[in-house]
Amino acid sequence: MQKSKKAILSNPKKLTLALVNDTGRLIESRIEIESVINNIDRWCNLVPELLVNGEIKTTTIPFIQLKNKLIPDQLVGIISPWNFPLLLSLIDAIPSLIAGCAVIVKPSEIVPRFIQPLLETIATVPLLNDIFTYIEGAGETGANLIEYVDFICFTGRVATGKKLAESAAKNFIPASL
Template structure:
């Protein structure tokens, strides 16, 4: 960590000095956001290809919809509302302070750090960047090392769109991330696991750096007795198998009335089979990002099965799925014990 600290501190001080000397006004912010939008749109296919190669296989359509389109929409949203957001807002003065006039004036913080994850490596890097720029901040970005091709494309984009005293990007692994978290930033945004989030918050706390943490959870899905089964199944499959379940808001477990359970499981299996008739040939069934993540998913299922859970692996064509392929079949686990890791940790898989 110490080897990265001097260079990172120098970058931070350069950005902070630029912010203090020439804060971004409305025109600056609009200019930067428009440049970012043009660059993302021009590279949309390149990002889809890079992300797919980083994963092993990632649905092009999912990348264009869940990453590129969301980033473009987010930039448009900020451009549409930015002038109003920047405008001072009058508020009533307390009687003790009459005849004073009070107003709230939005002010930039200074330098914002963004540590982005691997599961949506474009969206979750550029949406925090967009918000920080719109608020008038300089930004230091650290993308995930698990998606290196995407990180390289992001680095090219940053160098094309921004001056070194506007936005910087740092590429590296856990040691760099630890040093990055320990910087005396004006705000730090982290998206990732709860375990790493604790470390990030601990490091930031030493500098009293405010943090925004978007971490994992269990995302329950409750299906009521009077809700149409076909609609529930369609929604659950769409949400769960987007990015092969490697999504923080994916349905994690489903609660259904006991007398509907068996029929619900059959309907889920049929829906999955109709969407993914082949797990090796379909371009829209995403692989798991790394061998380590694939092994973790397998251990979750193995433990639950060893403790008495019923496991249904949906593999419509009966294809061989070696661990080296990182293709994890859609898996339904019935009645997992409450004390197994599957019910205590975010699954983050299909």
């Protein structure tokens, strides 16, 4: 993830311009990029503590012990809103990627201009090329995404979240809403 941070920092102007074209907000777009950078650092610093595999813990029952076995989901789907398109699409993607999951993001169709500059940035980090992408589309695209993922993350309207939760439950897909 630190390589993706360096890639973003190497040319933030194109991404900032795309975010401004999407949202009309210059200062907020700069803050959004800075927040993503800080989020990468935050999650990278938490990794040693969170991803401890094989740790044995005792319970209140003397002969029962618990052992961590971390297994990443193969594909995490993320559906994000329009208001902070970069930050809210990466807020779940960053920890998912660090945990070893592949990620596909479907951002709001209202703000699609930031996708191309971000994909160009991702392309400079070979490790991410095969495991991280964005798809464009309207609500139907997000609704169909649940058929292909092992875990779904959603940020947006309550009404849409309820539909997504119902669809996830029918497909036995864990969801973060």
